[in-house]
Amino acid sequence: SQQGEEDPQALSIQEGENATMNCSYKTSINNLQWYRQNSGRGLVHLILIRSNEREKHSGRLRVTLDTSKKSSSLLITASRAADTASYFCATDPLLTGGGNKLTFGTGTQLKVEL
Amino acid sequence: NAGVTQTPKFQVLKTGQSMTLQCAQDMNHEYMSWYRQDPGMGLRLIHYSVGAGITDQGEVPNGYNVSRSTTEDFPLRLLSAAPSQTSVYFCASSYSNQGAGDTQYFGPGTRLTVL
Numbered sequence: 001s002q003q004g005e006e007d008p009q010a011l012s013i014q015e016g017e018n019a020t021m022n023c024s025y026k027t028s029i030n031n032l033q034w035y036r037q038n039s040g041r042g043l044v045h046l047i048l049i050r051s052n053e054r055e056k057h058s059g060r061l062r063v064t065l066d067t068s069k070k071s072s073s074l075l076i077t078a079s080r081a082a083d084t085a086s087y088f089c090a091t092d093p094l095l096t097g098g099g100n101k102l103t104f105g106t107g108t109q110l111k112v113e114l
Numbered sequence: 115n116a117g118v119t120q121t122p123k124f125q126v127l128k129t130g131q132s133m134t135l136q137c138a139q140d141m142n143h144e145y146m147s148w149y150r151q152d153p154g155m156g157l158r159l160i161h162y163s164v165g166a167g168i169t170d171q172g173e174v175p176n177g178y179n180v181s182r183s184t185t186e187d188f189p190l191r192l193l194s195a196a197p198s199q200t201s202v203y204f205c206a207s208s209y210s211n212q213g214a215g216d217t218q219y220f221g222p223g224t225r226l227t228v229l
Contacts, residue, residue, distance in 0.1 A: 004156075033217075033218075035220075041222060041223070042118075042204055042220035042221055042222045042223050043157075043204065043206075043218075043220040044220070045217040045218060045219070048216075048217065088156060088157070090157075101147070101159060101162060101172065102147075102157075102159070102218065103159070103173075104149075104156040104157040104158070105156050106154060106155065106156040107156055
C-alpha cells in the first residue's frame, strides 16, 4: 500500500519560478525523505526531515513537515531546466521499528521550461 | 567509490524462466533493499537486509528470493518469472539500520520484461 501521496501528479513551470510539491501520508513516521529521479535513472536523495523537525533547508530546497496534518511540502526556488525530474516523498513508518524501510509515494513529475 | 551497482541493465525473460539480479555496494553499508517501480505506483519494497545473514520481506515479496552472504552483495532471485514481474528494479543501500533514518543510495536500475 502507498503511504505517501504527492500532489500535484504533474507540474509545469517556467525557469526561474518556484515549484511546490506536497506529500500526504497515513501513519506516524520516524522521518520523511524527498528523492529526485531523472528519466531512466535511479533515485537521488535530496533531503531528510525528522519527525521532531518542522522545516529544513538545503540550497534551493525547502522542506516543511506538519506531523499533525501528516503532510510535507517541498519547495524548489528559482527553478532551472535541470530540475526537470520526478520527485518522490518517502516515509520511514514509526511502527516498523526502524530499519529504514521506506514507503514511497507515487511522485510528482516536474517540467521546467526555458 | 562505485556506489551501488546493478547488473544487468536490461533483461528479457520468458514466462517460467529464472534469473538473478545482481546488486553490489562498496560503501560498507549495513542496510540493503530491493524495490520495484511500476508506472503510476511509485516504488514498492520487495525484500531488505539489515546486515549479512539477515533478510526480511517487504511489501511485495512473492515470487522473489534474496540472500545476504556478504556485506557488499544482495542478489535478487526470480524463481519462475511471470509477466506481472515486468518492472524496473532498484537496489538501494544505507549506512544505518537502527531506525534513526538515513540516506538511501540507489543503483541505476534493471529494466526487466517478462514475455
